[in-house]
Amino acid sequence: MAELDTSGGGKHKGGKIRSKKASTRIDLTAMVDLAFLLITFFIMTTTLAKPKAMDMFMPDKSKKDVQLPVPETRTMTVWLGANDKIEWFIGAPGKTPPTVSNFGKDGIRKDLVEQNQKIKATHTGPDNDMIVLVKPSDHSTYKNFVNMMDELSIAGINRYGVVDITPAEVAQLKKDGNY
Amino acid sequence: MTAMCDVAFLLLTFFILTAKLRTEDPLHIDTPFSSVPQVVPDENVATISVGKGKIFFGIEGTDIRKALLEEMGKQYNSHFTPEEEQRFSLIPTFGVPMSQLHQFIALDENQRKDFNQSGIQTDTSANNELSSWIYQARLVTKNLKNQELRIAIKGDARDMYPEYKRVVDVLQRQGENKFVLITQLKSK
Numbered sequence: 414m415a416e417l418d419t420s421g422g423g424k425h426k427g428g429k430i431r432s433k434k435a436s437t438r439i440d441l442t443a444m445v446d447l448a449f450l451l452i453t454f455f456i457m458t459t460t461l462a463k464p465k466a467m468d469m470f471m472p473d474k475s476k477k478d479v480q481l482p483v484p485e486t487r488t489m490t491v492w493l494g495a496n497d498k499i500e501w502f503i504g505a506p507g508k509t510p511p512t513v514s515n516f517g518k519d520g521i522r523k524d525l526v527e528q529n530q531k532i533k534a535t536h537t538g539p540d541n542d543m544i545v546l547v548k549p550s551d552h553s554t555y556k557n558f559v560n561m562m563d564e565l566s567i568a569g570i571n572r573y574g575v576v577d578i579t580p581a582e583v584a585q586l587k588k589d590g591n592y
Numbered sequence: 593m594t595a596m597c598d599v600a601f602l603l604l605t606f607f608i609l610t611a612k613l614r615t616e617d618p619l620h621i622d623t624p625f626s627s628v629p630q631v632v633p634d635e636n637v638a639t640i641s642v643g644k645g646k647i648f649f650g651i652e653g654t655d656i657r658k659a660l661l662e663e664m665g666k667q668y669n670s671h672f673t674p675e676e677e678q679r680f681s682l683i684p685t686f687g688v689p690m691s692q693l694h695q696f697i698a699l700d701e702n703q704r705k706d707f708n709q710s711g712i713q714t715d716t717s718a719n720n721e722l723s724s725w726i727y728q729a730r731l732v733t734k735n736l737k738n739q740e741l742r743i744a745i746k747g748d749a750r751d752m753y754p755e756y757k758r759v760v761d762v763l764q765r766q767g768e769n770k771f772v773l774i775t776q777l778k779s780k
Binding site for chain 2: 456473560
């Protein structure tokens with residue numbers, strides 16, 4: 414390909430003597446070398462994995478008067494403790510003992526889905542979804558927090574809030590050895 | 593040979609178009625994994641990097657950086673020359689207090705890598721340096737581009753939660769309740 418026929422046709426009997434034309438084939442070696450060099454350069458200096466952006470919305474602190482009362486039975490409180498441990502419970506604090514969970518496949522993801530279904534089944538009306546309060550303790554890591562937010566979006570829970578943990582809750586975490 | 597040349601240039605074109613130049617981070621940060629598919633916006637975004645107890649600040653766009661430095665100079669009574677603004681506009685991320693900024697800008701690129709950046713100072717007051725950087729960046733973006741500045745927090749997965757909380761508190765004190773967390777896609 415990319416080559417012209419330069420043979421000049423068949424030999425004529427006693428025809429004119431034609432000067433031999435140079436071939437139009439170009440030596441591409443240098444060009445290919447250059448191309449691969451550039452490819453190598455681009456592979457080395459650039460990154461293909463684009464960072465992902467997780468949206469976070471925090472409640473507006475300046476508006477203090479819009480605190481809606483939250484029904485206790487629909488609220489799930491999740492504490493993030495030390496060593497990737499989670500404790501959660503439904504309802505008001507102190508009434509039900511918290512369940513210890515983790516970030517594994519059968520951990521908090523399963524709990525969130527199960528509790529959400531249970532609450533949807535026991536409550537009627539259009540407003541029957543679960544509300545999750547995430548309370549990260551000072552000994553939890555940033556990774557735990559991001560994982561928790563991710564689990565909430567995987568479980569399809571749209572109503573959640575990030576709340577500061579109280580000393581009483583820290584004391585409970587300490588008692589369970591998760592702080 | 594022609595085929596090989598074609599393939600090489602095809603790959604080259606692909607890489608040029610899809611890849612983004614890797615920016616040298618002064619702070620090595622391992623972002624946590626998540627399953628969100630959304631990518632970080634390219635424009636009008638300021639990144640606050642948190643790691644090893646230090647806070648770094650970076651903003652996209654050379655024109656925004658220039659205007660931002662000018663405004664910060666006004667606020668902290670420290671004059672920056674146009675040459676310093678020009679040099680500053682090429683720094684993607686930095687983590688030095690205002691008092692060291694002149695010195696930091698004067699360094700060349702290799703010296704900057706070795707420079708021990710102490711991080712941007714945040715104390716509990718509502719008027720700390722990080723807060724000023726964010727606030728001025730928001731104003732500058734609004735004035736120049738007529739768009740809201742988007743704020744991205746790049747935290748290290750192994751950091752403790754209070755490190756992150758400190759940055760969020762600064763944001764919330766100026767009524768900035770919406771931001772993004774930079775994560776990387778979980779490979780399954």
